[in-house]
Amino acid sequence: MIVKLKNITGYLMVMPYLIHFSIFIAFPILFSLFLMFHRWNIISPMEFVGLKNFYRLLHDYYFWRSIVNTLVFLVIHVPLQIMTALFFAELLNQKIHLRGFFRAAFFLPVVVSGVVVTMLWEQLYGFDTGLLNRILVNLGLDKIGWLISPQMAMPSIAIMATWKNVGLYIILFLVGLQSVPAHYYEAADLEGASHWQKFRYITLPSINPTIFMVVILSTIGGFSLFIEPYIMTSGGPLNSTLSAVLYIYKQGFFYYHMGYAATLGFFFAMLILLVVFLQKRFIERDTGR
Amino acid sequence: MIPQILFLNISLSLFLAFVSCEKTNNIKNQKILYWSANNPDEIIFAKKAVNEWNDLHPSSMINYQPVPEGRSSEEIILAAVVGKTTPDIYSNMWQGDVEFYARGKVLIPLDTLPDFMEFIRTRCDSATLAEVTSSDGHIYQIPWKINPIMMLYNVNIFNDLNFTTPPSNYSDFIEAASRFKEDMNGDGYIDRWIGYSEVLAVWYQRFFDFYPLYLAASHGAPLVKDNKIVFNNTLAVEVFRFLQNLYSNDYFPRERLSARSDPFLLSFIATRFAGPWEIAHAEKFKPAGFTYDFYSLPVPDDHQGDIYTYGDPKNIVLFSTCSRPWEAWEFLKFVISKQNDLQFMEITHQIPRRKNLFNDEFFSDYFARNPRMIPFAKQAEFVRGTDVCPVLKEIFDILAQEYEACVVFGIKTPEEAISDAAAAAQLLLD
């Protein structure tokens, strides 16, 4: 009798979640699968078009371009983030004053809105009067076309994204570094281990989970890039900063191609899952887990 | 225990069910609802017109509201159409959007109203009427106002460059550009240019460079006609070539100057392709001694005859949710009458799309007192809007992409760019 009542309570308590899930997650996924086979601009009736949307997607220059752009972003962002975070974490791991103060400083960009960071960096990256170029000119160097060169635009966004997020990983790496007992290093020194060996066998395992996290979260972040290209470049120059979400947004909310936008959304989602899955496999295999 | 949880769950479900029911149509407000653009001057004009009408016609009063604030009024209108909360009358509809809504059957065909065609012919010439006729032969919009794009220029700079009149053709313009271009602070980079246009490959930016110049060069030729692309011609190529020239010689900057303070008023650029709205802005922010004026757009060297431009036309539409369109039309005849067109110019300094505006005695006093508007009034005879096409935005997006590749970055020849654009656009229409 009491067990039965307990059962019901459990159900009732998760019921709100299940209702919410059905309405806001399950139904949209199913509807998306339905919408992919139609053409619809919201004010006119839906039109069944079979596989036309898929055909279009396969031949869509912008779809493939956005994937390439995301890869460019990740190739620069991920290594930069790991190296920078590790560097500062190592520094913070030493016996220093005001560790808390530095920690707070590094973490500041993480909490601030992406909109603020983007608007700020838009000024830093300005070609003619931007802060960065003025510094370069004062140093006697050439100006860089940060946001106006098709080769530099996405890397510039990658650098900005690193600046924004690295604080979190500095802290996480620091935790990993601090969890290694000092006598491990001392023992290694006694055995005559080189710097690289110490790093490879002592440090690396303790920060591996964090590296793993950087890679996965950055990948997901790269495919979710929206507000930065939206404000700074509108996807240009020459479509070099067109991101997946920006393209979906354009198709869905500029042109009201709801069916095609849903198709794009579906395929990008599948792509993300595939990439993350492969990364997990690769990293887990690599660390012998 | 159970009652509390049950209660929580039931109320949550009821709440969700309640709010998810489609809103039934509210009892229609008896008055006709009119939305205008929400810039301050137009609001003043609309309020005045509505109040006057209501005083004279207490039995068919109009309820007025500026269109709700949003990122763009186009988006607000779409949201209203989708949510079925449209007003009866809307007076800020961009001409390029009308075909999309007409095909969605949310607008009333105005030519079916008894005295519409008769009245409208007194106001608009046949070219304008042809322009606003939809693909099914009906007319869904009243041509209301335009803001012609012309060449805004800095008078003092051109005097210094030894130009008695501003450059009127491409060669003169390029000549002026080469004289004006300079690296003022000696850092090895040009920081003074003859002009500027947004380099962003966004579809609406081309309404301020390529499209007006194309209309100027081609005597107002369309881009799309009868579902066929017709811009694949030498004039479009020449326009692209002219613009490409400007960028490759550093006469126009590749950088986004809009991210910093107004470069025209600070004399970093000498010209700008813009409309009458610049007047208010310039008067507000110009430095002492700054003199500016407007001139027609530059055209190819061998151009003869009138110079057209893009008018950024905004028109009046009636939504199909309107239950008494004939009443609304009576009010609109009042709004677009000569008296109110004059009021409109006085208050908002925008140009009504009326034939013979400059030569009509009725308005001559206004132009005597507002000489800055004269170039636009003269230009008003030679203005084009947009072609009838439900995918206009996408066609301009295609043009913007080719523009970026050819004009701004020079990686395609103008011939290639125009023909690629035409091919891609034709695919859209098929």
Add this chain to the structure above:
Amino acid sequence: MLKKLVIHVFLIFGGLLFVYPFFWMVSASLAPENELSQLTFIPSIISGQSYRQVIEKIPIIRAFLNSLFVSLSITTGVLIFGSMVGYALSRMQFRGRQLVFYVIIFTMTLPFQITLIPQYILMVKFAWVDTFLSLIVPYLMNAFAIIMFRQYFMSIPQDLIDAARMDGCNELQILYRILWPNSVPALITVGIITFMASWNEVLWPLIVIRNETLMTMPQVVTLFAVGGRAESQLGAKLASATMLAIPIVLAYVFFQRYFIQSMTTTGMKE
């Protein structure tokens, strides 16, 4: 000794790297218009003109209040529902409990790109577009919060709960009177992360809110940045960005420890 000096130099350089740009931004927003192109450090006079322009042109105060309302509502909802479901999953037996747990994990891995368009269409069908409902309701349940609470509750001693039951408390009372007071770290973590995430969210408001009186603060600032309303007044744009940054930065300055802790515990749990 030298080593220590070098380390500190790098750290100071690093600290400046992450803080100076903000300082520049505030500086530029307080500078008079004509100095902006020359500015690198401190303006000659402090001018509030840019801020006045922002307040005149966009309803930023209103947007701030909207953001506050929306974020508080979402955070409250997530805390209430998240802890409720977390409790059920950690401490109650019922058939299908594992299944629900897997469903929740599944939603955490689901990329939002697939639900973006259909969720918008749903908002249109419910007529929630341009209402606060569209901003709040879809975010009331948060898988991450549920998992966090579940994890935390699993570590609370069963005797505490049994004792309460014997005193005749019902399940909800147990949740709020026993579990909540004993899970303050989890509450703070979930609360801060949810509040921060909902405050900074801008894509969804851009999609479902068109009416300016309902826009959130980041949304209004974004539109100010890309639209023409700023009239090319750079100082005004930077002033609006500064105004957007201030609330979170203030919260950060006072609760900095909790912010950092929250995000790093989340990170480690991943």
